[in-house]
Amino acid sequence: MATAVRPITDRAKIDAILRDPWIAAKIAVDGQNAGYIDHPNLSYFGAYVDGDLVGVFMRVRFTATETEVHAALLKRALPHSRELGRLFIDEIFNDPRILRITAHIIGSLGSAINYCRKLGFSIEGERRSACVKNGEVLSVVTLGLLRSESRTA
Numbered sequence: 083m084a085t086a087v088r089p090i091t092d093r094a095k096i097d098a099i100l101r102d103p104w105i106a107a108k109i110a111v112d113g114q115n116a117g118y119i120d121h122p123n124l125s126y127f128g129a130y131v132d133g134d135l136v137g138v139f140m141r142v143r144f145t146a147t148e149t150e151v152h153a154a155l156l157k158r159a160l161p162h163s164r165e166l167g168r169l170f171i172d173e174i175f176n177d178p179r180i181l182r183i184t185a186h187i188i189g190s191l192g193s194a195i196n197y198c199r200k201l202g203f204s205i206e207g208e209r210r211s212a213c214v215k216n217g218e219v220l221s222v223v224t225l226g227l228l229r230s231e232s233r234t235a
Contacts, residue, residue: 087169090128105154112214129166139170147181167201189221203227
């Protein structure tokens with residue numbers, strides 16, 4: 083199976099992935115719906131398996147040297163998730179100015195935290211009581227991956 087990660091700008095396709103019930107249930111927090119976000123520092127990358135769009139990655143340019151990332155992969159993409167994640171990381175570190183990638187994960191999403199760790203991220207901290215999901219106050223775990231720790235180093 084051929085996998086690829088490349089920029090995507092089709093708002094309807096991005097929104098369809100982010101509003102998929104399986105994904106939306108994981109990423110939506112109280113007061114904020116899952117869906118396309120239009121922001122000048124945010125760009126989307128499509129995750130493809132055999133030409134089929136199976137998810138999106140989001141890149142938020144935080145500073146000149148740091149990028150924040152988010153992943154939204156459909157259930158059928160899970161067998162390819164690690165390969166797709168590595169392709170996305172490689173894409174980010176293709177920019178020689180980027181020294182680190184940061185991910186902020188809702189503390190209740192253990193599978194997402196494990197996914198980041200399998201991609202090489204290290205847990206760097208926890209922001210206690212940082213969000214509310216379904217009325218429950220939750221922490222957000224911060225993970226980081228340095229260029230020197232990545233396979234592209």
